[in-house]
Amino acid sequence: MPSEKSSRVAERKGRRNRPIRTATRTYVKKAQEAIASGDPESAQQSTREAIKALDKAAQKGVVHKNNAARRKSRLMAKLNALETPAG
Numbered sequence: 001m002p003s004e005k006s007s008r009v010a011e012r013k014g015r016r017n018r019p020i021r022t023a024t025r026t027y028v029k030k031a032q033e034a035i036a037s038g039d040p041e042s043a044q045q046s047t048r049e050a051i052k053a054l055d056k057a058a059q060k061g062v063v064h065k066n067n068a069a070r071r072k073s074r075l076m077a078k079l080n081a082l083e084t085p086a087g
Contacts, residue, residue, distance in 0.1 A: 017062045024063070027053040028071060035078045047079050 002010070031050040034043040051072050058068035 017060075020057050020060060020062045024050075024053045024057045028075065031075055032078070035075075035082050038082065040083055043079055043082055047075050050075055 027046070027050040031043070031046040034046040037043070054063070054068040054072050057063045058065045
């Protein structure tokens with residue numbers, strides 16, 4: 001059972017991290033949808049915004065830096081597959 005102080009601290013950090021985490025998820029989801037739509041210009045723009053959001057979240061400690069790097073890598077792989085069709 002956590003102490004009263006540690007639970008207060010955890011709640012305070014959770015309140016501070018939630019909007020950052022939510023915004024990051026939204027940017028990533030928009031980027032994935034833009035990539036799926038097939039429009040390279042909007043996909044590139046939204047991917048850039050998602051990467052910026054992931055970097056900020058990692059810098060603030062909301063997500064682990066390796067988690068952010070993995071998600072950025074997966075987004076870029078999808079974007080690159082869209083821009084250079086396999087042939």
